[in-house]
Amino acid sequence: MANPIQFIQQTRSEVAKIVWPTRREVTLTSIMVFLLAIAAAAFFFFVDFLIRTGLAAVLEAF
Numbered sequence: 001m002a003n004p005i006q007f008i009q010q011t012r013s014e015v016a017k018i019v020w021p022t023r024r025e026v027t028l029t030s031i032m033v034f035l036l037a038i039a040a041a042a043f044f045f046f047v048d049f050l051i052r053t054g055l056a057a058v059l060e061a062f
Helices: 006-018 023-061
Strands: none
Touching: none
16 A cells, blocks of 8 residues: 555646646537537427327327
């Protein structure tokens, strides 16, 4: 087991290797996630609408 001081030094050196995203990257990524969530919601809304309409038409036929 490594001593605590060595552990802290290794941890700090690993944290220094992290490449943080820029504000622009975070903004663009957030916008893309938001737009894709809206697109997925619209897609599932229309699929649900089509299935509901088709099932209602089949059930009314009997």
